[in-house]
Amino acid sequence: MKIKHLETDILIIGGGTSGCIAAKVAAETSDYKIVVCDRSYIIRSGCLAAGVNALNAYIGPDETIESCLDYIKEEFDGIIREDLVVSILEKLNDMVSILEDMGLPILKNTNGSYAMRGKHSIKINGENIKPILAKPLIEEAKVTLLEEVYILDLLTHSGSVVGGIGYSKRKKSLYIIKAKATLCTAGGAAGIYLPNNQGQNAHKMWYSPFNCGSGYAIGIRAGAEMTGFEMRFIALRIKNTIAPTGTIAQSLHPVHRNRLGEDYLKDYDRVTTELRLHATTQEEEEGRGPCYLDTVGIDMKVSNLLEKAYLNMAPSQTLDWYDKKMPTDLGVEITGTEPYIVGGHSGSGYWVDYKRRTTLKRLYAAGDVCGGSPKKYVTGCMAESVIAIETIIEDLNGLKGIELPEMSVVEKITNFTNRIDEASPNDTKKLEALELQMQKIMDTHAGGKSTNYRYNSENLRMAQAEIISLIEITEYMVVKNGEALISLAELRDRLMVAIVVIAHLLERKETRWQCYQSNTDYPQKSEVYQCYINSRYDGNQMIMYHRPLVRKGLGYEHTN
Amino acid sequence: MSIRIDNTKCIKCRACLAICPGDLIEFDEILGATMDKQQRCWGCTACMKMCTKGAIELVATDYKVSSPIIEPDDNQTCHHRMSTMTTQASDDKVTWTITKTDGEKIIIETLKSESNQY
Numbered sequence: 001m002k003i004k005h006l007e008t009d010i011l012i013i014g015g016g017t018s019g020c021i022a023a024k025v026a027a028e029t030s031d032y033k034i035v036v037c038d039r040s041y042i043i044r045s046g047c048l049a050a051g052v053n054a055l056n057a058y059i060g061p062d063e064t065i066e067s068c069l070d071y072i073k074e075e076f077d078g079i080i081r082e083d084l085v086v087s088i089l090e091k092l093n094d095m096v097s098i099l100e101d102m103g104l105p106i107l108k109n110t111n112g113s114y115a116m117r118g119k120h121s122i123k124i125n126g127e128n129i130k131p132i133l134a135k136p137l138i139e140e141a142k143v144t145l146l147e148e149v150y151i152l153d154l155l156t157h158s159g160s161v162v163g164g165i166g167y168s169k170r171k172k173s174l175y176i177i178k179a180k181a182t183l184c185t186a187g188g189a190a191g192i193y194l195p196n197n198q199g200q201n202a203h204k205m206w207y208s209p210f211n212c213g214s215g216y217a218i219g220i221r222a223g224a225e226m227t228g229f230e231m232r233f234i235a236l237r238i239k240n241t242i243a244p245t246g247t248i249a250q251s252l253h254p255v256h257r258n259r260l261g262e263d264y265l266k267d268y269d270r271v272t273t274e275l276r277l278h279a280t281t282q283e284e285e286e287g288r289g290p291c292y293l294d295t296v297g298i299d300m301k302v303s304n305l306l307e308k309a310y311l312n313m314a315p316s317q318t319l320d321w322y323d324k325k326m327p328t329d330l331g332v333e334i335t336g337t338e339p340y341i342v343g344g345h346s347g348s349g350y351w352v353d354y355k356r357r358t359t360l361k362r363l364y365a366a367g368d369v370c371g372g373s374p375k376k377y378v379t380g381c382m383a384e385s386v387i388a389i390e391t392i393i394e395d396l397n398g399l400k401g402i403e404l405p406e407m408s409v410v411e412k413i414t415n416f417t418n419r420i421d422e423a424s425p426n427d428t429k430k431l432e433a434l435e436l437q438m439q440k441i442m443d444t445h446a447g448g449k450s451t452n453y454r455y456n457s458e459n460l461r462m463a464q465a466e467i468i469s470l471i472e473i474t475e476y477m478v479v480k481n482g483e484a485l486i487s488l489a490e491l492r493d494r495l496m497v498a499i500v501v502i503a504h505l506l507e508r509k510e511t512r513w514q515c516y517q518s519n520t521d522y523p524q525k526s527e528v529y530q531c532y533i534n535s536r537y538d539g540n541q542m543i544m545y546h547r548p549l550v551r552k553g554l555g556y557e558h559t560n
Numbered sequence: 561m562s563i564r565i566d567n568t569k570c571i572k573c574r575a576c577l578a579i580c581p582g583d584l585i586e587f588d589e590i591l592g593a594t595m596d597k598q599q600r601c602w603g604c605t606a607c608m609k610m611c612t613k614g615a616i617e618l619v620a621t622d623y624k625v626s627s628p629i630i631e632p633d634d635n636q637t638c639h640h641r642m643s644t645m646t647t648q649a650s651d652d653k654v655t656w657t658i659t660k661t662d663g664e665k666i667i668i669e670t671l672k673s674e675s676n677q678y
Contacts, residue, residue, distance in 0.1 A: 039583075040580065040581045040582065040583045041578050041579050041580070041581070041583070043579055043606075044579050044580075044581050044604065044606035045581045046581065049581040049602065049604035049606050050602075050603075050604035050605060050606070053676045053678070054676075105672070105673050105674060105675045106675055107675035107676070107677070115675075117678070123675050123676050123677070123678065124675050124676070125670070125671075125672065125673075125674060125675045125676055127654065127670065127672070128672055147578075148583055169583075170583075197623060199599060200562070200598055200599050200621065201561060201562075201599070201621055201623055202599050202600070203582075203599065203600050203601060203602050203603075204561050204602070204603060204621075204623075205602075208581065208602065209582070209600070209602055210581050210582045210602070240623040241561070241603075247676075247678050248678075251678040252678075304668075305676070305677045305678055306678055307668060308668060308670050308676060308677075309676040309677070309678040311654070311656055311668065311670050312670060312676055315603070315604075315605045315618065315645065315647075315656070316561045316603040316618065316620075318645075318656070318658070318668070319561070319618055319620050319643060319644075319645045319658060320561075320620060322620075322643055322658045322660055322666060323620035323642060323643035323660070323661070
């Protein structure tokens with residue numbers, strides 16, 4: 001195996017929405033050298049590979065920062081970091097302007113204002129959004145782009161993060177990247193729980209199946225404090241294709257109907273995202289499923305426009321309509337997905353100060369891996385990333401003359417790549433089986449879809465023991481080649497996330513959110529848990545913390 | 561729902577290899593681009609938009625296949641009666657062609673400069 005050494009000022013881990021905008025801003029506003037690492041190819045990597053057909057975080061003409069904050073607070077029952085959310089909201093609409101300047105088409109009204117879809121979304125053509133975001137990076141001389149490099153671990157020295165170690169299966173190389181500041185902008189975690197589809201269709205899920213929580217796992221292993229891993233995100237999606245429903249729900253406002261033809265949301269005063277999912281799950285559980293978005297009889301012209309909107313985001317849905325029945329003839333069947341861990345939608349991720357510093361020195365976080373600020377989506381992740389990179393530049397300016405440690409004194413060089421032994425049998429099937437085992441345990445014992453997202457303490461303890469035994473198996477596993485090594489790395493990262501999720505679910509002894517965190521031992525809300533549940537892995541065990549809520553106007557700083 | 565590569569159309573340009581967000585496409589000197597990890601395909605169509613020859617198609621599924629994972633050789637027969645979709649991307653538009661099970665073709669154009677109406 002070849003070993004490549006790189007030194008840089010700023011290492012950005014993850015070339016998705018957040019990573020792209022961070023690199024662009026750093027290159028435009030500083031002279032620092034930047035390395036961007038992506039596990040695949042930046043033009044279409046991350047969640048936005050197929051596109052997205054709306055920007056879901058925008059402050060419309062009838063809304064204010066205050067009203068948006070109230071909305072997000074209500075959606076997550078108060079357990080949000082108001083300081084972080086407000087800092088994002090303040091920059092949100094500027095991010096839309098940046099995207100428009102970069103070439104993103106946005107639908108406008110005749111008076112020039114953006115056409116709204118609901119209260120917080122604007123309509124775009126986002127099929128091409130990822131190439132638009134990635135283009136400046138590819139052309140920028142200050143940015144070194146490392147594609148197809150999977151970051152295995154962070155490099156640490158005297159309590160600071162000093163870069164990362166990555167592996168490329170195609171180049172058969174190990175990358176040791178030393179950096180004065182490291183920004184983690186990797187994705188959240190899909191594939192922790194058994195997905196809706198299996199076998200041939202196992203990756204037909206909503207969130208990118210290639211986001212396996214490595215951005216979380218590298219931080220957890222290095223001892224970073226994490227928040228909100230019990231606030232799982234479960235999406236209400238179109239059955240089978242698991243395509244988003246917002247396009248139909250927010251544009252056409254169809255009735256949510258059960259198989260008896262009843263409008264099962266009509267008795268709710270105010271329907272949050274969580275309650276919509278809960279109500280649908282309940283209909284299914286009580287035998288009134290399947291549930292549909294009632295599109296029967298919509299105009300053919302409307303149907304054609306829907307087909308186009310889906311081609312720009314989830315093309316498999318349009319194909320599926322033509323393969324089976326069109327939405328004009330049959331309602332669009334909906335169901336809940338498996339739980340995902342994703343800070344861009346709910347609040348799971350790194351515990352950061354208001355400037356996006358993590359609890360590890362010189363490690364920063366933004367986007368889906370950053371906790372406490374849900375409902376960020378594309379523009380919110382961008383805003384957060386701009387805040388993080390501005391902090392990095394400020395911190396680096398104050399650290400002028402800082403020397404990176406000599407390689408011999410770097411404390412943590414992963415032994416992970418010693419796991420390749422060409423003489424070992426091909427383990428692909430074994431790795432797939434272990435992944436499935438993890439997903440099944442999480443599904444049945446840690447509140448997966450098969451239990452309608454419910455769990456109890458006894459379940460969780462069993463899941464904990466079983467996940468630990470899987471971690472032990474993978475700890476010493478030797479694989480045949482680089483490709484299997486990446487699969488092993490993915491599994492190792494997912495297991496790390498799984499064990500943290502279980503620890504957080506055990507710690508919140510209440511039911512704060514239906515489905516997201518539904519504990520049958522404690523089916524009610526409790527005032528005691530009007531706080532964040534945080535955790536830190538000390539290399540041996542999880543240490544849990546209850547942190548008091550941070551209200552707006554109080555820029556939170558790390559103290560202990 | 562996964563992609564299928566028609567190697568009689570593949571011109572071995574490798575454009576699809578360096579675009580897949582899951583890095584799932586391999587290269588064979590004789591066949592050209594190959595994809596045998598159907599169960600790992602997200603269905604994002606990034607590769608299809610890179611292919612100038614329409615050699616990659618997205619194949620619909622009945623979503624009933626659960627286990628075991630079907631081997632690539634069996635794939636062809638498994639999918640033979642499903643609708644398929646190909647894509648031709650240019651600077652200003654993406655043209656999507658859906659071929660239904662009865663042979664009917666539906667062509668949909670999405671202009672890159674035009675926003676969705678929904």
